[in-house]
Amino acid sequence: MTVKIGIVGLGFMGMTHFEATKQVNDAEVIAFATRNEKKLAGDWSSIQGNFGPRGDANTDLSGVQGYANYKELLANPEIDLVHVCLPTEHHESIAIEALEAGKHVLVEKPISIELDAAKRMLAAAEKAGKLLMVAHVLPFFPEFTWARKAVESGKYGKLKAAAFRRVIAPPDWSSDIKDFQKLGGWGIDLHIHDNHYIGLMCGVPAKVFSRGLLKEGFVNHVCTQYLYDDPDLTVSCISGGIAAGQLKFAHSFELILEKATIQFDCGTYGEEWIVNRPLTLIPDEGEIETPDAGGSGEWCAAFTEEIQAAVDGVKSGTAPHVLSGKLACDALKLCYAEAESIKTAATAEVE
DSSP states (O other): OOEEEEEEOOSHHHHHHHHHHTTOTTEEEEEEEOSOHHHHTTOOTTOOOSSSOOOOTTOOOTTOEEESSHHHHHTOTTOOEEEEOSOGGGHHHHHHHHHHTTOEEEEESSSOSSHHHHHHHHHHHHHHTOOEEEEOOGGGSHHHHHHHHHHHHTTTOOEEEEEEEEEEOOOOSOSGGGOHHHHTHHIIIIIHHHHHHHHHHHOOOSEEEEEEEEETTEEEEEEEEEEOSOTTOEEEEEEESOSOTTEEEEEEEEEEESSEEEEEEEEEETTEEEEEEEEEEEESSSOOBOOOOOOOOOTTHHHHHHHHHHHHHHHHTSOOGGGBHHHHHHHHHHHHHHHHHHHHTSOEEOO
16 A cells, blocks of 8 residues: 655645655655645745755656645545645644545644644544644654663663753744744744653653743743652753754753663754764663664655654554654643743643
8 A cells, every 4th residue: 555645835844744755665745735836836946944955946746746725635535644734823724624534644743832722633533533643753863763762672671860951042044933922932842842752751741840931921941840650750851942043953861771871962053063972872881882773864864754654554544652643732731831830930730
């Protein structure tokens, strides 16, 4: 079975999904929808993100149908899976419309800004009997994949403590990303990656305690302690969009297990990508290792792995947990609990 894909929205993420799918087994993009006439004609040179290449002025669209109206794409009976790669404020309406049209859906993260919208999307998927998957790509980056598998394997004993960091300078590469309300703040746009990964690896905590900075009601910077029923597990994260201008992006983690500690730290300093600490396994005894986490090194490789998981889910009829709409909704719930904790200077329960 070849899963046939239609992409709605052709900004940087839409182009990324298009390119990444070329390496996915048993899948092909057969259609895309955009109102931009140049993009419909194959001139994608205006597309640029904060990583990866600029779009090609002469994109090969052989065998791919372009639609100026996304409704025509949804009406195409050949399409099995719709990728919603539009700005977040459009996720709910287009995803629900696609589900009602009988399509499985992979929607870019975050699932939505509003919790009620996320719940309506989950309900629509259940009613339609179709998969609603959310494209949280972080777990598919090699170092994060390796670390999660190491924890889940139990090879190094029980996870005792985990600390994460994800920070950026206020971005100037996109006018859309400057709209704090549309982003849901850096808590929902940026830090939700950490909340999703933490929920995936450690489970969703019952409560959080956060200190940080709010802007227009949303998180601008946050330091969170995730409060689990297990008294022997401590998990924390620092994230936000207030770093110095030359610290374009940085992320790191430290996982302390009973028999080993795992570290990773890298980022963009000025215009240079620097690995401060490669993926490192530090055992109680013996040699310190820098494991080969794999990965092809292609700019969109993690997205290829993500889309492969979605395609495999469509073929099996079951969404993989890593892409599940419920897990994405839980990550959003954590974002709102953090904002509440900052506002009240008290512990906040996760809905």
